Amino acid sequence: MRHKFWETQPVGQFEDTGDTSLPEGPIEPPTPLSEVKQEPYNLPNLYEWITCDIDSEETCAEVCNLLNHNYVEDDKNMFRFAYSKEFLRWALRPPGYCKSWHIGVRVKSSKKLVSFIAGVPARIRVRDNVVAMAEINFLCVHKKLRSKRLAPVMIKEVTRRVHLENIWQAAYTAGVVLPTPISSCLYWHRSLNPKKLIDIGFSRLGAGMTMSRTIKLYKLPDSTSTPGFRKMELHDVPAVTRLLRSYLNQFEAAPDFDENDVEHSFLPKENVVDSYVVESPESHKITDFCSFYSLPSSILGNQKYSILKAAHSFYNVATETPLLQLMNDVLIVAKQKDYDEFNALDVMQNVTFFEELKFVPLDGNLHYYLYNYRLRNALKPMELGLVLV
Numbered sequence: 001m002r003h004k005f006w007e008t009q010p011v012g013q014f015e016d017t018g019d020t021s022l023p024e025g026p027i028e029p030p031t032p033l034s035e036v037k038q039e040p041y042n043l044p045n046l047y048e049w050i051t052c053d054i055d056s057e058e059t060c061a062e063v064c065n066l067l068n069h070n071y072v073e074d075d076k077n078m079f080r081f082a083y084s085k086e087f088l089r090w091a092l093r094p095p096g097y098c099k100s101w102h103i104g105v106r107v108k109s110s111k112k113l114v115s116f117i118a119g120v121p122a123r124i125r126v127r128d129n130v131v132a133m134a135e136i137n138f139l140c141v142h143k144k145l146r147s148k149r150l151a152p153v154m155i156k157e158v159t160r161r162v163h164l165e166n167i168w169q170a171a172y173t174a175g176v177v178l179p180t181p182i183s184s185c186l187y188w189h190r191s192l193n194p195k196k197l198i199d200i201g202f203s204r205l206g207a208g209m210t211m212s213r214t215i216k217l218y219k220l221p222d223s224t225s226t227p228g229f230r231k232m233e234l235h236d237v238p239a240v241t242r243l244l245r246s247y248l249n250q251f252e253a254a255p256d257f258d259e260n261d262v263e264h265s266f267l268p269k270e271n272v273v274d275s276y277v278v279e280s281p282e283s284h285k286i287t288d289f290c291s292f293y294s295l296p297s298s299i300l301g302n303q304k305y306s307i308l309k310a311a312h313s314f315y316n317v318a319t320e321t322p323l324l325q326l327m328n329d330v331l332i333v334a335k336q337k338d339y340d341e342f343n344a345l346d347v348m349q350n351v352t353f354f355e356e357l358k359f360v361p362l363d364g365n366l367h368y369y370l371y372n373y374r375l376r377n378a379l380k381p382m383e384l385g386l387v388l389v
């Protein structure tokens with residue numbers, strides 16, 4: 001398949017796959033800042049660029065509204081991601097975030113928001129190198145403007161604005177195959193509320209299973225089992241940062257978190273992100289950590305239910321508690337918080353608990369990409385220590 005846009009970009013090209021003579025690292029060197037294009041790319045005449053002020057209640061609601069009607073759907077168009085304003089604010093304002101990387105396109109006459117793309121800064125270690133990157137997310141073009149080559153303009157504009165901050169690499173994920181994934185991962189899913197999931201057509205009764213046997217199969221204990229398992233608090237930030245840094249070291253690509261990042265990304269926020277630690281009852285040391293973020297979907301065209309509450313596994317570190325037991329406790333708290341399902345990618349050590357904890361694979365991959373950074377060969381999901389929201 002030809003990729004008229006992506007073939008022009010500094011990304012791994014399909015024909016170079018397996019060419020071990022090419023070096024790892026940046027594909028193109030940085031351009032002198034004075035040579036970075038100063039004006040925005042051209043848009044068709046009816047449209048204009050805006051920088052979206054996510055602090056503004058009104059603008060944040062507009063972005064949410066665009067995404068909630070036009071963002072990612074499943075392949076049968078039964079569900080569509082439904083981001084909350086609180087979630088967007090959290091995802092788009094990490095330490096050091098850049099307002100100019102929150103980019104919208106409006107219709108000049110009506111001021112209607114019709115497209116969005118966002119970047120946030122992140123330090124990502126790839127093998128031995130910590131690289132300043134942008135994480136790109138929330139690329140969305142209104143359904144009525146699809147297939148008109150607006151997406152490449154959005155991507156070029158965010159690239160330009162990232163370059164203006166002297167950053168030359170980016171990381172992103174997508175369900176579609178583009179040149180060229182650094183890794184291709186699978187989502188696994190664990191039913192928490194099987195009756196609802198079956199009622200809305202998300203899952204089906206297994207062969208020879210009744211509803212009551214299914215409910216029994218997925219039943220979880222009422223309370224967690226690990227002594228010292230509790231919600232993460234502000235004073236845990238240094239200990240959690242140490243746990244994460246030493247754990248993530250083993251992966252080929254992973255974020256380089258500092259305490260500011262950890263406070264922002266993991267301190268619990270109602271309906272956005274939840275994190276738990278295990279504090280040893282004897283030594284009071286923080287020995288284990290686990291977290292998930294909240295990403296509901298709208299259920300399209302169902303009379304009885306409108307929202308599917310999904311928890312997504314984020315980062316987990318087990319040093320004393322077995323990972324399986326820690327994740328079982330996470331499932332228990334997710335169930336207590338009324339989530340309908342729990343999702344996890346097959347990254348890091350997640351495959352070690354999937355079967356035992358009754359996860360099943362979903363169809364469709366999530367592909368990881370780097371912009372302007374070549375890897376000699378694709379990574380196995382278990383070599384990847386990176387989860388983007």
Ligand code: NHW
Pocket residue numbers: 002003004005006007070071072073134136137138139140141142145146147148149150151152155158159162163167168169170171172173174175176178371372
């Ligand atoms: S993935 C979620 C993307 N969003 C959705 O799926 C929402 C629903 N879909 C849409 O809104 C997470 C549209 O279908 C979109 C495409 C906007 C997806 N990534 O305008 P045209 C992210 O947000 C290429 C990258 O006609 P359209 C990550 C496609 O291959 N490229 O299509 C975002 C083709 O190029 P090709 C994608 O359907 C990462 C061209 O766009 C893509 O009206 C962005 C067609 O454009 C995707 N998900 O709009 C990259 N989907 O070469 C960041 C399609 O094949 C790179 N395309 O001809 C780094 C930048 C920063 C660098 C800094 C140094």
Ligand code: MG
Pocket residue numbers: 141145146147148149150151
């Ligand atoms: Mg288009």
